[in-house]
Amino acid sequence: MIGSMQRQIARGLGQVRLAFIGVVARGSSKLLQLTGVSDEVLDEVELIQQVGFSSYIPEGSRLVVIPLQGKTSRSIVVATDGAPILINVSEGETCIYDQFGHSVWLKKDGTHIKGNLYVDEGDVFVTGGSVTAAKDVSDKKGSMQEIRGTHNSHKHGNSPTPDKLM
Known part of the structure; x- marks a missing residue:
């Protein structure tokens, strides 16, 4: 009897898919194509990201896949790692970065921004x-150095140039 x-419990559990590690085959910021165990392909797997953050997950990245209700067809991605560019942070630091080399790095001594900053x-x-x-500071009319x-170098008539230079 036992x-x-x-055997029935084992058979039932055998039909429930547990969380697994996959690899991105086609990147996106919302729906991913990925490969799982034994090169299985999963299409249009939803990527769940934190509110306020949106990332395009590049091909080749590793990810954590959770099959909702144990069903592979209802899988979601909840975490990603292993993109081509990876920044290692020290204790207490946080870094937001992209695959182009731009970053906003919160360090102990302040915020470091790598790349152009546009407001x-x-x-x-x-x-x-x-x-x-x-380096130089400019506006739409010219630079501070100009x-x-x-x-x-300016003069007024026959007067000399300014005695206090900028």
């Missing part, structure tokens, strides 16, 4: 510090 029950709407305010540029050059 042996019969154990599409709104202004930039600095409320508690200075703005320092290692302004200095013009100021330092």
